[in-house]
Amino acid sequence: MKELKQYHLSEYIQCLEDSGLLAKGAPEILGDPLIKGLTYNSKEVSEGTLFICKGAAFKADYLREACSRGACAYVSQTAYDVDIPCILVADIRRAMPYLADLYFCRPWEELNLIGITGTKGKSTTAYYIKAIIDDYMAAVRGRESAVISSIDVYDGVVKKESHITTPESVELMEHFRHAVDSGITYLEMEVSSQALKYDRVDGITFDVGVFLNISEDHISPIEHPDFNDYLEAKLRIFSQTKTACVNLDSDEIGRIMEAAKNAGSVVTFGTKPEADIRGYGIRKDGMDTIFHVACDRFDQEFILEMPGLFNVENALAAIAIAYVLDIPVEYMYSGLKRARSSGRMELYHSRDHKVVAIVDYAHNKLSFEKLFESTLEEYKGRKIITIFGCPGKKAYIRRRDLGTVAGKYSDMIYLVAEDPGEEPVENISRDIAQYVQAQNCPYEMIEDRGEAIKKAILETKEPTVILITGKGNETRQKYGREYVDCPSDVAYTKEFIEEYDRTHG
Ligand SMILES: CC(=O)N[C@H]1[C@@H](OP(=O)(O)OP(=O)(O)OC[C@H]2O[C@@H](n3ccc(=O)[nH]c3=O)[C@H](O)[C@@H]2O)O[C@H](CO)[C@@H](O)[C@@H]1O[C@H](C)C(=O)N[C@@H](C)C(=O)N[C@H](CCC(=O)O)C(=O)O
Numbered sequence: 001m002k003e004l005k006q007y008h009l010s011e012y013i014q015c016l017e018d019s020g021l022l023a024k025g026a027p028e029i030l031g032d033p034l035i036k037g038l039t040y041n042s043k044e045v046s047e048g049t050l051f052i053c054k055g056a057a058f059k060a061d062y063l064r065e066a067c068s069r070g071a072c073a074y075v076s077q078t079a080y081d082v083d084i085p086c087i088l089v090a091d092i093r094r095a096m097p098y099l100a101d102l103y104f105c106r107p108w109e110e111l112n113l114i115g116i117t118g119t120k121g122k123s124t125t126a127y128y129i130k131a132i133i134d135d136y137m138a139a140v141r142g143r144e145s146a147v148i149s150s151i152d153v154y155d156g157v158v159k160k161e162s163h164i165t166t167p168e169s170v171e172l173m174e175h176f177r178h179a180v181d182s183g184i185t186y187l188e189m190e191v192s193s194q195a196l197k198y199d200r201v202d203g204i205t206f207d208v209g210v211f212l213n214i215s216e217d218h219i220s221p222i223e224h225p226d227f228n229d230y231l232e233a234k235l236r237i238f239s240q241t242k243t244a245c246v247n248l249d250s251d252e253i254g255r256i257m258e259a260a261k262n263a264g265s266v267v268t269f270g271t272k273p274e275a276d277i278r279g280y281g282i283r284k285d286g287m288d289t290i291f292h293v294a295c296d297r298f299d300q301e302f303i304l305e306m307p308g309l310f311n312v313e314n315a316l317a318a319i320a321i322a323y324v325l326d327i328p329v330e331y332m333y334s335g336l337k338r339a340r341s342s343g344r345m346e347l348y349h350s351r352d353h354k355v356v357a358i359v360d361y362a363h364n365k366l367s368f369e370k371l372f373e374s375t376l377e378e379y380k381g382r383k384i385i386t387i388f389g390c391p392g393k394k395a396y397i398r399r400r401d402l403g404t405v406a407g408k409y410s411d412m413i414y415l416v417a418e419d420p421g422e423e424p425v426e427n428i429s430r431d432i433a434q435y436v437q438a439q440n441c442p443y444e445m446i447e448d449r450g451e452a453i454k455k456a457i458l459e460t461k462e463p464t465v466i467l468i469t470g471k472g473n474e475t476r477q478k479y480g481r482e483y484v485d486c487p488s489d490v491a492y493t494k495e496f497i498e499e500y501d502r503t504h505g
């Protein structure tokens with residue numbers, strides 16, 4: 001890695017002053033230390049670090065710990081009784097990205113940055129455009145692109161499973177810096193509504209900003225108070241976007257197109273005749289999904305090997321992004337054909353083909369509706385068993401929505417644990433069960449996901465599709481305040497399909 005240019009404390013103060021974020025004008029500082037580290041985690045502080053005091057659960061003790069580890073100044077909305085200089089700001093969340101931007105030397109300016117927002121399909125679209133860009137990069141001998149998604153992160157240096165969709169600005173800028181220093185030129189990332197609302201992506205400009213779709217979700221005391229707040233947060237992406245790609249098939253399209261005027265230019269996609277990137281002729285051919293796309297540069301057939309008719313929407317988004325980036329259509333074709341998204345619509349079947357198990361990440365109304373519509377179309381005549389749950393103490397409307405939708409389409413439902421956190425699983429399952437019952441669908445409450453998957457697979461007698469939703473490839477469950485390691489739904493599914501094959505000759 002290249003040595004980062006380091007700035008003095010006075011330059012950070014100047015940067016905050018220029019941004020109008022200093023609360024009381026520039027503070028007096030004795031000396032002007034070179035800033036050698038930037039963090040909001042006291043455990044990561046070393047000599048010469050500028051420490052950021054932020055967070056609902058922040059404690060003055062963290063600052064004291066930072067001081068003892070060598071912090072040379074702190075940025076905060078509140079002054080504390082410590083011996084290092086305080087840079088007082090009006091809004092610490094807004095200040096953070098400016099500090100990170102300076103510390104990591106504006107790395108995003110050197111990247112083709114693609115930001116994707118929407119209620120559903122962000123990860124899948126990110127991996128679709130990644131496959132396209134990477135095929136193109138392979139042909140021109142460039143580096144494979146970086147990705148920041150809720151599945152995993154790859155930035156040229158770090159490769160890890162994600163635990164958050166869009167990281168805080170300090171981590172985000174560090175990923176950008178790694179990518180640039182690794183010779184990477186494209187980076188695709190998911191932009192959550194929480195990230196937009198809480199300034200995690202402030203100060204950066206997306207070369208391409210994508211708006212996929214919107215549906216009621218993430219409404220709870222700890223996320224968004226109502227749908228309007230959720231939509232408004234997502235619409236913020238346009239004011240920091242050079243070219244917007246907008247799905248004309250999305251709900252609320254009037255408000256979305258109005259807000260898209262804040263972007264430099266707009267390219268539309270979807271199935272409407274007026275879409276710039278227009279998808280048509282969508283059909284199944286065996287397991288493949290075939291569709292056509294017409295635009296002013298080509299009119300061409302594409303193939304998606306990944307199941308799920310709704311994935312055509314994500315594919316159209318990826319084609320629109322590639323169109324804006326001037327990537328030749330042959331790479332759009334090859335990339336999409338081979339593209340996969342881990343833990344999304346992963347298909348497994350028994351040797352006798354009686355069991356078809358799909359591990360998917362659907363966990364809200366929009367994705368459930370699309371998943372069942374698609375399953376009915378793609379697996380006509382099969383019995384449907386669904387295995388799912390809901391998280392504890394958040395997004396409460398999911399219990400009604402998922403219970404109702406799954407109850408309407410399934411022949412049997414197993415209600416299982418899905419990040420219950422601090423709420424008893426039985427409470428959550430009972431809440432969901434009332435909506436399942438209202439649809440006259442039989443159900444059973446089995447807390448352990450592995451046990452439910454095993455039962456569904458091993459007891460299959462007739463052609464069945466088993467939908468295992470909500471956790472995908474995740475290897476942790478939130479119990480209480482902790483994340484507990486566990487096998488993923490993919491691992492369970494593989495294990496029990498093998499067992500089924502062994503016991504069914
Ligand atoms: C734990 C938690 O709830 N965090 C939320 C909270 O962050 P916060 O800054 O107030 O966090 P906190 O834990 O109270 O802060 C404590 C502070 O003390 C510091 N600390 C702590 C311990 C220590 O020893 N030393 C120390 O310095 C910590 O580093 C931290 O800075 O407030 C922030 C905004 O005000 C939220 O973004 C953030 O959401 C967490 C990260 C989260 O997981 N949120 C979810 C809902 C989320 O963001 N999800 C979206 C996807 C959903 C979507 O599509 O919208 C995502 O992008 O992942």
Ligand SMILES: Nc1ncnc2c1ncn2[C@@H]1O[C@H](COP(=O)(O)OP(=O)(O)OP(=O)(O)O)[C@@H](O)[C@H]1O
Pocket residue numbers: 118119120121122123124125150165190212213310311313314341343344345360361362363366367368370371
């Ligand atoms: N365009 C789409 N419209 C509706 N549902 C979709 C779409 N794309 C994917 N899905 C469904 O949503 C699930 C999650 O997909 P994906 O991870 O790509 O979305 P996401 O926006 O990243 O989700 P999250 O915010 O929950 O991480 C998939 O497993 C699938 O069931």
